[in-house]
Amino acid sequence: MLAIDEVTVLGRQNRTIVPAQILSGEKLQRLNSHSVSDALRYFSGVQIKDYGGIGGLKTVNIRSMGSQHVGVFYDGIQIGNAQNGTVDLGKFSLDNMELVSVYNGQKSDIFQSARDFASASAVYMVTRRPVFESGRRNRFNVKLKGGSFDLINASALWEHRISENLSSSANIEYLNTSGKYKFRYHKDGGYDTTEVRRNGDVWFLRAEAALFGKVKRGEWQAKGYFYNSERGYPGAAVKKDYGISLLNEDRQKDRNFFFQGSLRQEVTDLYSYKIQAKYANDYMNYVMPPESTVQPMDNHYWQQEVYITAANLFAFTPWWTANLSTDFQWNKLDADGTDMFNAHFIEPRRYTLLGAIATSVNLKRFSMQASLLYTYVHDRSARRMETAPDKNVFSPTIIASYRPFEKIGLDIRAFYKEIFRMPTFNDLYYVQLGNRLLKPEYATQYNVGVVYSKRFDKGVLSTLNLTMDAYYNEVKDKIIATPTSNQLVWTMVNLGYVEIRGVDVTFNPCFNIGGVALDARLSYTYQKAQDFTKEKDEGWEETVMDGYGDQIPYIPWHSGSAILNASYRKWDFNYSFIYTGERYMLGNNTPVNYIQPWYTHDMSLSRNFPFKHAQLRITAEVNNIFNQQYEVVKWYPMPGTNFKIILSLTL
């Protein structure tokens, strides 16, 4: 599964030098997951920050470099957020998802936009493409899910073949949950309390429509996406008296839509091109009502993005290719908040120009890709206020793979990558926080690993995949928030320096035992992510801790997952296990900052009921079987045992 070729999905015969971690198709759908972020927990090297519940914020951090270093791509085009640089993956449904993959460094497919070269690691989400059984023009699917937290989730999909070379897909999904669940805090020999998570309700409506076309030696795709939601933020479950405190009344409304299209064509054997374009429009409203005891707020944010890219592939010989791609991106952020906010808000506009040249050599036992990315960023204020100076940065990458023995499926791979992340609009310009003098935050990555895969014709074991990677990352000029004179007045500085050393292991054997197909997927991650930020307060006596060299907050030393999947005739069984080891919050690895390990066991059982022209599938899920009371982020309690029933009808 790990070495799956992406041909079926992306349609181009360019072997990626370093394969990604992939979850796709049935395997992806069988996971007991609500959203893409839940599925990403099974990848090695990935840490999800989950603020609890169904609607809470979920961000992804790959190899401890920080969530702003992760590029998130939806059907080939990056999802931007110039405002804060992170994408909330809890908002992306698995309902119509065909594939989720994670790349360290970059996707080593050469034929790609400059954006694909421009993040330290990347998550690619690919939605379902229409597939028709012979002679059929339509395919319908209706799904209904219900379960704990008063969850109701319904979706409908219609795929239609318009002609030989043109098909369409339309998909709509609605979700509503109260987000209410009980949780318990218990100290051995001390207090014991059970509370209810409140203000965690969510509803969303998502609608997507797409056209898929074929042209001579190529194909095109056009897509529209719409998302509308409202959710409550339950906040931290700190000590409080609900009789008087209304701290967690925060509400967020989102309305996002985007249109995107792509066209790819092989003009001659030598030259192919790919053009992609996107327009995105995002509105967000964050409210802290005046009835709450804290500062009332009613902020509105409008973001727009225009993105266009052209990639040009030159296949000089069957084994030597080169790519030249240029991207242009325009971002705009408008906001409306308090009078003070409006008076100081600069209304930023950002013009980004990216250029990438890359070349790739694919010999029988040796492959290599080298790329150089150029980034130019110019910020402007619509109110003619001062902005950050222009940025000009070159970032190189080298990726190589070598097969030492012709007859053994063992590859050695390595990469070196330099990349940076731009300070976001919030980092630079947020009123009473931003610092427009910030420099970009740089990440340097070194990775070396092995991949072993083998297929067996006889016996119980049918296939086997094993990967092992060791890596070293440096993050310098890390952008961190720092306070000024009190807890309410913060600013951003380029202070941090972090070194990360880690090992990722994945192991994926598939068995066939007397008609039972058994698929196991195990992953393990070790990470030592140390904060070596130099402070002015060094050299005290030993009664003063400095935290220098301590593990950074929320990164466990050990984490891992296991998925076991068994299919027998019309039955499917899935068991999944996730483990996150001990870790610390805040800055020092001290007892008060210690956070317990957590691990959850989830199970699901499905049965298919085939009819003449239809298929019904019923699934029952139970999650967190042992009702472990755990937290991913301290004081954001996660749900205990919970259930779900899924009905899926395909016509």
Add this chain to the structure above:
Amino acid sequence: MKGFYLKWLTVFIGILILAASCRKDDPVLPSEPTLVNPWEQVTGDIYGFFLLNEGNMGTNQASLDYYDYETGVYTRNIYGERNPYEVKDLGDVGNDIQIYGDKLWAVINCSNYVEVMDVNTVKHITKIAIPNCRYLAFKGKYAYVSAYAGPVQIAPDARIGYVAKIDTVSLQVVDECIVGYQPEEMAIVGDKLYVANSGGYRVPNYDRTVSVIDLKTFTEEKKIDVAINLHRIQPDNYGNLYVSSRGDYYEIPSKTFIIDTSTDEVAYEFEDLPNTHMTLCRDSLFLYSTEWSYITNDWTVSYAIVNTRTREIVTRNFIKDGTEERIQTPYGIAVNPNTGEFLVTDAKDYVRAGTLHCFGPDGIRKWSISTGNIPAHIVFTRKKLQPLEK
């Protein structure tokens, strides 16, 4: 061959289950004592001091530390082990600590309550719920607590603040008095309570007044116009109040004013005396400032002593050994009235554990110790803290 792989699979799963089974019971955290001052055994009627760490907002890490002058031992995190059944320890964001009679009072801002403890044992006595409570003051039979969250005012959608009056015998709120927006520190002179209104939630329409409450009737008598975003208020020995204004972090700088309580008017404005925090010892007003400007994206830290008799600035730096260069974010100050030694806390980056520095009256550092997260509020005790009964 197949047996071989199955065995490895079993081993791998076994390892995962083993790794998974190492979740320990969550214990009540013990306190952490450290000997910091083996050279001195100071006696006199001050036996020690309590330090309240604010804890970063939303982390539930308000904590209480104690320093014992007799032994020179500083002990971190003493509340939990003495009160294991208090749910979630002290709570979220400690904002003030005071001793009155036999009781130790702590204001826990974001947990919306005032914790009352026995000052001899630090045993919990009761909780008094007050929304968004900020600071404490005492007089006679009553305690007074300023609070941000009074009723919602219609016009700018912000709540007006109030001062709660608590009977120190019944430990119940007996009265409330509406003051300005987001009231901060209070001072009592004679029968009048003065409270500095910040209006910090209403930027740019900051409050700029000190409310004067007549304690006999517990009503607001008048408002004294001072400057925007007031915070600290400190009485001297001559019937004056020193009041600090935070400024707006843009054009208007932080400043210090004097209110004459005989006229209830602003009597003096210091030129160039930014003020984040101040404390009085006899006629010496120690103050420091950490002033940030969003215009220059830069900040200035300064320390000063004002002679409250002459209103002269005695020194522009009371730390004499260069330690100030190594303090990142001064966040609390206290002066021992018996010995004249003073304490300065460093909240650092607000994320890591803070540091407490103890200086002799000569301004030379004597010892330093790591505290909890965001060390901020210090109170000296004249009662011996009894050791924990095991």
